[in-house]
Ligand SMILES: NC(=O)N[C@@H](CC(=O)O)C(=O)O
Ligand SMILES: [Zn+2]
């Protein structure tokens with residue numbers, strides 16, 4: 001399968017349907033309801049695990065012709081997803097959020113997939129913008145990107161202090177604040193930017209708005225784990241599969257691997273260990289958010305490559321590997337399917353998916369809007385697959 005697809009890399013003659021059948025032979029469409037109880041698994045060499053259908057609480061679906069590919073991947077088994085708003089131009093108001101919602105729905109998600117929309121905060125966002133978005137019932141959160149912190153964050157917030165009326169409105173209506181937690185000061189080392197953001201910005205923010213629900217997105221450090229653990233019940237965090245499985249050695253030792261380059265950047269292994277411990281601890285404060293962020297192959301494999309790693313092709317499969325490595329497969333369901341909806345005050349999904357231990361070859365690339373995206377684990381194997 002892999003070699004056939006690879007050989008045709010430069011052959012534009014392959015139709016999309018042919019590509020799909022080449023790269024998705026192992027995926028079945030959504031499962032029917034399973035009647036056996038959750039955790040139908042053997043205790044020793046676990047070969048199968050059934051969990052409540054998961055959701056992805058942080059994903060980038062992009063827009064335009066890429067949508068059909070990203071929506072197909074996320075909706076294979078995710079029930080819902082928090083849709084990141086860093087488009088060009090960004091999703092800064094209700095009208096833009098609702099039309100983006102419609103475009104996602106028009107991209108033919110499988111099953112009952114429901115996009116949960118997010119407003120992109122700028123210096124110009126007002127309390128009225130928050131209330132209008134909240135009233136739609138489709139916009140469940142707003143995202144704070146410090147200006148310049150990451151991909152398409154140029155229109156982000158330049159002064160968190162000036163956002164007080166917006167945060168007060170969010171606190172009032174019960175809208176969640178999602179945070180890309182890195183400072184942007186060029187004098188701060190890139191590996192320290194999350195830790196310094198927590199110390200200099202986030203601690204004050206959560207003190208000033210004591211009932212605001214905050215998700216510190218894609219955490220990467222032991223410092224973030226400690227902050228979240230010590231904070232109140234209104235503070236939670238998402239953790240990506242790649243930050244559980246990898247550290248900066250994977251990106252930098254023995255050659256530079258641009259597909260591991262994402263923000264916040266992979267840290268040293270002691271931080272990876274702290275993330276694994278948090279995700280598998282059973283704490284309700286940590287939940288699944290892939291931060292799957294596709295960029296075209298040529299924009300990653302470049303002299304100045306884009307930040308973002310693609311994992312939506314195998315999200316729960318990669319998390320299953322990480323939890324199995326930690327000897328904590330029994331904690332996967334809470335992390336992937338319970339803690340997120342509980343924190344967002346949404347119902348848990350009511351049906352299940354089943355993962356089986358059966359390795360499969362990840363292709364060298366997947367289609368992305370007529371171009372290619374190189375996924376995490378490209379050309380290698382993944383140990384689990386969804387039945
Ligand atoms: N994580 C990334 O490295 N990139 C994300 C943006 C983000 O989530 O910070 C993207 O949109 O490409
Ligand atoms: Zn981010």
Ligand SMILES: [Zn+2]
Pocket residue numbers: 058059060084291293
């Ligand atoms: Zn992201």
